[in-house]
Amino acid sequence: MDQFHKMLQFFSGFHFFPPVKVAPETALSTAQQAGLTPRDERRRASIPYRGQPATIWQSLRQRQPSSRWCGALASSTTGCPAAVDRVAADRRWVALCVWRRAPRLPGPNDRDPTRRAHRNGTIDATATDARSDTLGRGCATLAISPIRTKEPAMRCSPYSDADATRFDRRHLMGSLGLATAGVGLLRGFASGEDDPVEAPIDRHSTIRIRSLQPHICRDRVYVKVETNAGIFGWGEIKGVVPSVAATLATEMFSLIDNQNPTRIEHLWQTLYRAERNQRGGAFMVHCIAGIDMALWDIAGKLWKTPVYRLLGGPTRERIRVYPSAKAVKIGSGPRPQSGDPFDIEEMVSRVRAARQRLGPRGTVMFDAHSAVPPATLIQLASRIEPSNILFLEEPAVPGNIEVFKRLKQQIGIPLALGERDRTIWGVIPYLTENAIDILQPDCGYTGGITQMKKIATLAEAFHVPLAPHCTQSYLGMTASFHVTASIPLFLIHESYDNKLLGRFLHPTWKRSDEGYVSLPEGHGLGIEVDEAMLATVASDPAYRYRWRGPQFYPDGSVADY
Incomplete structure (x- = not known):
């Protein structure tokens, strides 16, 4: 993630910061509660993005007492971003807010919300990618982009047309790139940082594993792995006691739940290395084999091709x-x-x-x-x-x-x-x-x-x-x-x-x-x-x-x- 941030920052001049994770019921309404340091200070604030908002802001102000704070924060449950009401005098900021299951915001005379966002000088990430429902519960994020304008001051709000200001094509395209990148980054950030299995989630696909069903049939077990896309795969477990294998496969599901089934190598390594005292044995490897077959079955169906291709x-x-x-x-x-x-x-x-x-x-x-x-x-x-x-x-x-x-x-x-x-x-x-x-x-x-x-x-x-x-x-x-x-x-x-x-x-x-x-x-x-x-x-x-x-x-x- 750090290398990706550096690459985007190098080519675009944008700064990316980790998401501020807050409780779902917390309603944040002021720009001071989002807080980022202006880029002209030529250094980042070390943002402790896990914890309560009050703790975060106390730490931010202690680290950067002279900074002018601006931004917008969207709650993933309410979908209501706060307006940006303060900006640095010598640098303009555009706030990019992304939230879970947020509705599209079409303009009164424009059916395309992306065009409306560009026209108003604001960017709504859901206008670029409406499938942002992969976010975790109770998670919010913020990304800020510096943009030069001809006006001495500017106010940016995702909902306000009157306060928005136009900007030129070069900065418009740069901000559009930021919006697209922000959606992809948010998918990775909102994957449950406290769970090491879910941490390296795939940011380029929304297909996820939803269930694993073992079916004991005589001396073997057939496993069915289902996804949120309606695609499923089948595998077979044989050579071990079927009642034990079915139970173990069910327990293994917790390691791949909500994961991208096409990350087959990653999931294989996850299952094999999850318990150091069990790796390599017949029960573990045979169960992994059945799950692995099902994942390849899903991948072939997803890309509409035989597995051997x-x-x-x-x-x-x-x-x-x-x-x-x-x-x-x-x-x-x-x-x-x-x-x-x-x-x-x-x-x-x-x-x-x-x-x-x-x-x-x-x-x-x-x-x-x-x-x-x-x-x-x-x-x-x-x-x-x-x-x-x-x-x-x-x-x-x-x-x-x-x-x-x-x-x-x-x-x-x-x-x-x-x-x-x-x-x-x-x-x-x-x-x-x-x-x-x-x-x-x-x-x-x-x-x-x-x-x-x-x-x-x-x-x-x-x-x-x-x-x-x-x-x-x-x-x-x-x-x-x-x-x-x-x-x-x-x-x-x-x-x-x-x-x-x-x-x-x-x-x-x-x-x-x-x-x-x-x-x-x-x-x-x-x-x-x-x-x-x-x-x-x-x-x-x-x-x-x-x-x-x-x-x-x-x-x-x-x-x-």
């Missing part, structure tokens, strides 16, 4: 997905810490059967699910030709980069991971230590569209392609498709149909028999949500959420899965 535009015409007729993935449950021939042969035979079924042009992947211990995985990899499978997925439990480095040195098959590694900070060690060949971020687990796009950029720097993990419904899947459509290095995308959830989720992309999906169409994410059907599916009395684990070895000890 906001991310840089499409880098491909279609997206390869699995499972399909030409691509399958084989999974594995818990295995012993080191296998016997029977254990190894069972996994090898499944890979061999898939290869024979698909032929040399088909794609086979093997998912260890972090359930095959490192020693057993090394045994398995030694029995499989590297060209027979596209990659080995989740070769170990995340947490110790040294384990992945050891596996990378001993296994010739490409290693893929990343579904349980959240945010850019979670994936960067794998890249810098050259521990993986393929990165698998999940849009719903890693922090949403915002983080997935950043992860793709990091991976590109290491020439590591993405094969996004995705077990979400069509909503979260579509969000992931938008990122995939906009990145250069991509291999294949996980994608499963869910007929039950598909009863209320209607995407615009189409799946082909060749194993590809088209790019999403329409504005935003490009998916319609039938809220009535969502409520019907969610109200199934027979469904009860259950934990997926634990799983056990034959001896009763707990196994990874």
Whole structure:
């Protein structure tokens, strides 16, 4: 803000001062209660703009006892500015008053209030921008501009035609610029200085977040974020206990309430850094991911374009997905810490059967699910030709980069991971230590569209392609498709149909028999949500959420899965 003030002051010669914040019921009627030092003193008064009017004026007079005070102050509740009845003898001042929900003031013979303000030598900011209803309650502001005139004295009042004086074109245009800038400045000043979340409010847009509604549906939560412009967005939270996620998302709303939804990066940082002891965990990051999807959905709808165009535009015409007729993935449950021939042969035979079924042009992947211990995985990899499978997925439990480095040195098959590694900070060690060949971020687990796009950029720097993990419904899947459509290095995308959830989720992309999906169409994410059907599916009395684990070895000890 200080740099902006200095720039305007340098080019226009105007002085800008912070708004005087007073109680709504306070009626200020004299110019002495607005108070600014004339510019010819070549220095500013240090104005304490928070506090009671009496305290402010006592401080002002103590700091600048010899100054001549002039100005006008408008109450945001009454909308009644006080007339300027004193001016400096050697310099003329025009007072710019802006207030909340103030009506336009058309002249008797002129329908354009802006022209009337210019003709009279006064400027009403609401004539320039009538949408000044973004101001906070009980807030008032004042900006003063010095203007040279030919008359020895001048009185300026926003309501008085008789007291107003004309001035030349050059100063008229300068004052018009001040009026426009004053409206923009006021939007930022009236954002609740006592709340650090609301302080950096966007001054160039009036769209604001108004509500967040979580909808629990079976093992996930769908969040709907609404705005004052009638535009809303949808996101999906999965992979955590839904009742807890819904509560946490509701609590997070207080951090983004009344914020501009298009400031997606800023809001992501706000949510992630709001509580130092919770940042980075599954519950927080998964909830942020759902909210992030909804914000991108809103932004695309607001600008009437698909989200992938906001991310840089499409880098491909279609997206390869699995499972399909030409691509399958084989999974594995818990295995012993080191296998016997029977254990190894069972996994090898499944890979061999898939290869024979698909032929040399088909794609086979093997998912260890972090359930095959490192020693057993090394045994398995030694029995499989590297060209027979596209990659080995989740070769170990995340947490110790040294384990992945050891596996990378001993296994010739490409290693893929990343579904349980959240945010850019979670994936960067794998890249810098050259521990993986393929990165698998999940849009719903890693922090949403915002983080997935950043992860793709990091991976590109290491020439590591993405094969996004995705077990979400069509909503979260579509969000992931938008990122995939906009990145250069991509291999294949996980994608499963869910007929039950598909009863209320209607995407615009189409799946082909060749194993590809088209790019999403329409504005935003490009998916319609039938809220009535969502409520019907969610109200199934027979469904009860259950934990997926634990799983056990034959001896009763707990196994990874």
